[in-house]
Amino acid sequence: MVPFSGTGQIRSYHVDWRMLRDVKRRKMAFEFADERLRINSLRKNTILPKDLQEVADQEIAAFPRDSCPVRIRNRCVMTSRPRGVKRRWRISRIVFRHLADHGQLSGVQRAIW
Amino acid sequence: MFSRVSALGPSRPLLLRLPCIPCGSEAAMETRGLWTLPGPARTEYKIQRCFGTNSVIYSKKDESSVPVAKISDSVPESQDNKKKKAIKNLLNMVRSMKVEVRTSDILQDTKTHTTKTEKEELKNLGRTSRVSQKAVEDSSLESHQSLRPELVAAATAVADSLPFDKLSVKSELLRQLRKHEKDFRAHQGKETVKISDIISDMKITKSPTSRIYTRPDRQIQFDEGLGFLSVNELLEHDSRKRKGLFMGKRLNVFPVAETAPEEASETETSPTLWDVEFAKQLAKVNQQPPQNAFEEMIQWTKEGKLWTFPINNEGIDDGADFHEHIFLDKYLEDFPKQGPIRHFMELVTCGLSKNPFLTVKEKVEHIEWFRNYFHEKKNILEENNIQFN
Numbered sequence: 001m002v003p004f005s006g007t008g009q010i011r012s013y014h015v016d017w018r019m020l021r022d023v024k025r026r027k028m029a030f031e032f033a034d035e036r037l038r039i040n041s042l043r044k045n046t047i048l049p050k051d052l053q054e055v056a057d058q059e060i061a062a063f064p065r066d067s068c069p070v071r072i073r074n075r076c077v078m079t080s081r082p083r084g085v086k087r088r089w090r091i092s093r094i095v096f097r098h099l100a101d102h103g104q105l106s107g108v109q110r111a112i113w
Numbered sequence: 114m115f116s117r118v119s120a121l122g123p124s125r126p127l128l129l130r131l132p133c134i135p136c137g138s139e140a141a142m143e144t145r146g147l148w149t150l151p152g153p154a155r156t157e158y159k160i161q162r163c164f165g166t167n168s169v170i171y172s173k174k175d176e177s178s179v180p181v182a183k184i185s186d187s188v189p190e191s192q193d194n195k196k197k198k199a200i201k202n203l204l205n206m207v208r209s210m211k212v213e214v215r216t217s218d219i220l221q222d223t224k225t226h227t228t229k230t231e232k233e234e235l236k237n238l239g240r241t242s243r244v245s246q247k248a249v250e251d252s253s254l255e256s257h258q259s260l261r262p263e264l265v266a267a268a269t270a271v272a273d274s275l276p277f278d279k280l281s282v283k284s285e286l287l288r289q290l291r292k293h294e295k296d297f298r299a300h301q302g303k304e305t306v307k308i309s310d311i312i313s314d315m316k317i318t319k320s321p322t323s324r325i326y327t328r329p330d331r332q333i334q335f336d337e338g339l340g341f342l343s344v345n346e347l348l349e350h351d352s353r354k355r356k357g358l359f360m361g362k363r364l365n366v367f368p369v370a371e372t373a374p375e376e377a378s379e380t381e382t383s384p385t386l387w388d389v390e391f392a393k394q395l396a397k398v399n400q401q402p403p404q405n406a407f408e409e410m411i412q413w414t415k416e417g418k419l420w421t422f423p424i425n426n427e428g429i430d431d432g433a434d435f436h437e438h439i440f441l442d443k444y445l446e447d448f449p450k451q452g453p454i455r456h457f458m459e460l461v462t463c464g465l466s467k468n469p470f471l472t473v474k475e476k477v478e479h480i481e482w483f484r485n486y487f488h489e490k491k492n493i494l495e496e497n498n499i500q501f502n
Contacts, residue, residue, distance in 0.1 A: 028364050034478075034479075034482075038482055038483065038486075039307065039480065041461070042332050042486075045457065047453045047460075048453055049453070049493070049494070049497040049499065051493045051497060052490060052494070052497075055490060055493060061386055062452070100398055
């Protein structure tokens with residue numbers, strides 16, 4: 001059903017394949033987040049013996065590549081632009097300008113001083 | 114004749130109307146039931162059934178009382194003297210009715226000019242009815258014969274009793290009687306009204322073009338209100354505005370179907386794609402799009418996309434008190450009390466106790482994972498002389 005606010009454009013797919021891959025990485029990172037945290041706490045440790053820490057190093061390297069959160073890129077939600085994305089709105093600068101000029105962003109106005 | 118009576122206004126309390134005549138097997142069946150009653154009571158009963166009590170005659174009820182024909186039907190079965198009695202009673206009743214009319218007629222005569230015009234009207238009506246009656250007669254000659262002589266006699270008596278044009282009254286009455294007989298015959302099954310007959314008389318009417326939403330000014334289309342909606346969406350909006358799907362008073366037009374016993378199980382193992390699609394469509398039908406932003410917010414709150422206001426700032430509401438979050442030493446019983454591992458686990462518990470974002474369950478899971486991990490790596494710990502049970 002068309003929602004009230006969605007009377008403009010309806011997007012049913014990801015904008016491009018890079019956005020899809022980014023989505024996959026985010027999901028995987030969420031799955032492995034707890035285990036990564038625990039094993040990292042073992043690694044970044046001065047109390048436990050170093051043998052244990054080496055073993056932990058090897059274990060964390062064995063995790064799938066996409067499970068690490070570092071590979072996530074905060075792309076623009078509307079256009080999948082990797083750069084120029086404002087974190088608060090999750091959109092690139094171009095889309096931000098477009099929406100702000102049309103009054104779609106609440107509390108955002110052109111700066112004059 | 115009846116139309117004339119009504120034209121004179123409500124001052125006439127008399128309802129002169131011969132009831133309909135279902136003759137044939139129906140009446141015969143009913144009369145057979147009367148055999149149990151003794152003789153004179155039977156006729157009385159019949160008369161009462163035909164005309165009811167006296168008050169009924171003078172009332173304006175439209176319900177047809179049991180017809181005159183019942184008496185006439187019983188004639189061939191009962192004896193002659195009973196027949197004569199019945200007819201006599203009928204005529205007496207008619208005459209008594211006649212008296213009532215005269216008094217009201219006198220009252221009416223006081224209004225001179227009205228009666229004159231009314232009489233003229235009556236004459237005109239009489240002429241027209243006579244013409245129509247003639248046409249009817251010409252068309253159906255056989256039906257003229259089907260009426261019984263007793264009925265004709267009764268009709269003439271009634272016509273005589275009234276102060277109007279007698280011939281036209283009589284003809285009207287007889288026409289009505291014939292019509293009723295014909296209807297009954299048809300109902301019995303000898304004649305069937307075909308749907309093609311009905312439809313052939315009907316005209317095809319085109320409904321006027323449904324009102325299209327006319328915008329006040331083309332230029333201000335998209336500024337206010339629902340200017341951005343297409344025509345279909347506007348029509349949807351209109352239909353929804355009148356009444357919601359399930360509101361409004363119940364009309365009781367359709368009979369309430371009793372719940373049939375549900376079939377035990379369907380033969381198909383997995384639902385087909387068509388079934389899935391149909392189910393989806395059914396679910397969508399009830400979910401109308403929200404009319405305004407408030408309804409949209411309500412929908413989102415139900416889905417969980419929107420926070421419920423006022424916001425609860427107490428933190429994660431997992432039903433556990435603060436002491437369960439902070440004092441986690443009870444979970445460290447399995448660990449050794451001395452050594453680097455204990456040191457490490459105490460740091461872990463300290464960090465967990467300060468974490469407001471995890472539930473108690475999640476914290477316990479963390480600690481248990483560490484226990485399992487150290488169990489697995491026991492050999493490495495023993496190499497470094499660390500005891501772990």
